[in-house]
Amino acid sequence: MAQPGTSYDDIPGTTVFDAQRSRQGYWLNQFCMSLMKAENRAAFKADESTYLDQFPMSPEQKQAILDRNWNRMIELGGNIYFTSKLGATDGLSFQQLAAKMTGMTQQEYADMMAHGGRPPEGNRYKWEWENKGTSANG
Amino acid sequence: MARIVAGLTTSHVPAIGAAIDNGRAAEPYWKAVLDGYKPSQKWIADLKPDVVFLVYNDHASAFSLEIIPTFALGCAAEFKPADEGWGPRPVPVVKGYPEMAWHIAQSLILDEFDITIVNQMDVDHGLTVPMNLLFGQPEEWPVRVIPLAVNVVQYPPPTGNRCYNLGKAIRRAVESFDEDLKVVIFGTGGMSHQLQGPRAGFINKEFDARFLDRLVKDPVGLSHMPHVEYLREAGSEGVEMVMWLIMRGALDEDVDEVHRFYHVPASNTAVGHIVLQNKEPVAR
Numbered sequence: 425m426a427q428p429g430t431s432y433d434d435i436p437g438t439t440v441f442d443a444q445r446s447r448q449g450y451w452l453n454q455f456c457m458s459l460m461k462a463e464n465r466a467a468f469k470a471d472e473s474t475y476l477d478q479f480p481m482s483p484e485q486k487q488a489i490l491d492r493n494w495n496r497m498i499e500l501g502g503n504i505y506f507t508s509k510l511g512a513t514d515g516l517s518f519q520q521l522a523a524k525m526t527g528m529t530q531q532e533y534a535d536m537m538a539h540g541g542r543p544p545e546g547n548r549y550k551w552e553w554e555n556k557g558t559s560a561n562g
Numbered sequence: 563m564a565r566i567v568a569g570l571t572t573s574h575v576p577a578i579g580a581a582i583d584n585g586r587a588a589e590p591y592w593k594a595v596l597d598g599y600k601p602s603q604k605w606i607a608d609l610k611p612d613v614v615f616l617v618y619n620d621h622a623s624a625f626s627l628e629i630i631p632t633f634a635l636g637c638a639a640e641f642k643p644a645d646e647g648w649g650p651r652p653v654p655v656v657k658g659y660p661e662m663a664w665h666i667a668q669s670l671i672l673d674e675f676d677i678t679i680v681n682q683m684d685v686d687h688g689l690t691v692p693m694n695l696l697f698g699q700p701e702e703w704p705v706r707v708i709p710l711a712v713n714v715v716q717y718p719p720p721t722g723n724r725c726y727n728l729g730k731a732i733r734r735a736v737e738s739f740d741e742d743l744k745v746v747i748f749g750t751g752g753m754s755h756q757l758q759g760p761r762a763g764f765i766n767k768e769f770d771a772r773f774l775d776r777l778v779k780d781p782v783g784l785s786h787m788p789h790v791e792y793l794r795e796a797g798s799e800g801v802e803m804v805m806w807l808i809m810r811g812a813l814d815e816d817v818d819e820v821h822r823f824y825h826v827p828a829s830n831t832a833v834g835h836i837v838l839q840n841k842e843p844v845a846r
Contacts, residue, residue, distance in 0.1 A: 432789075
């Protein structure tokens, strides 16, 4: 039988939404889920900080949301299918959100995708990024 | 008896749905995607299936983190398009088939696949985009749909082997339903893509091509691919391709490939689509 493992932790620029992250990010993600309702979106936009106080999140998680620090949200247990609902509340498409997480402009990111995306070469293992000192783009 | 005569796989990229809904389907960027489905639209119109068994994943629309079913079978009479944050998609309500779905649920459970029975479930782009890709934009969908929502959001999703064997059990369940019905099974999601973090935009054309080949000719071997290989080689969201093995398990071992289409990109994703048909059955 396959054992639960962490062999995926050596994939660069990738956070697998496993049990530990799901537990850590439960309220962050449930906050995002609440934005599925129009009245909640309005309440959040009217006073973000007060709205967030309904959810027992850590101060770091709240700050990451207020800062719209998308990668930090994922580090703190956020899942992309949930954080994208915050993106939608801000009027961001999935591609705009993805661009922000890669540090590219939307145009640079769209161009990379139009040219076949980020290639597997140099992007499979963390050591490949560490050797380069930067992420390998298209 | 009911019979599964064919199966297909397709990506279910939400941006395709947005392009269709917003009248942008004729733009070159989207036309390049949608043209790849034209032969399949004709094929399925000629085949006239009665029922589509549609394997997909919910994207935090019907299921949050409160309850995370690994396999959830939609047994309701209808499924409304979900509000995914910008209002429900303007697509027809999906008509279910409660009598058949309940039969399949009972058969699967007694066959030792302990699926979750769902009587209330809105369906998101994971289900409605494949419906558009195969059936266009009709007033009413021309088939009844039995949805199977598979968890691929919370790690770990079910193994490829489990999915493949579930497909076999679904076939047994369908074939023991005492109505003369033609069923097509859809496996959706994929192909390579990563939506999150600094590696977003990851695409692996070689992996995808090999995956399609093995899906046709070596499904048993493919069903043993470990999750970490999907994550590393197909991107963190590419792992949803395990769902394609449910479709494949429900077909004969030896199938005819009717149509194949592959295109990069649709938004963040490699689009992959393949249509497989069981060989003409000998008279039963």
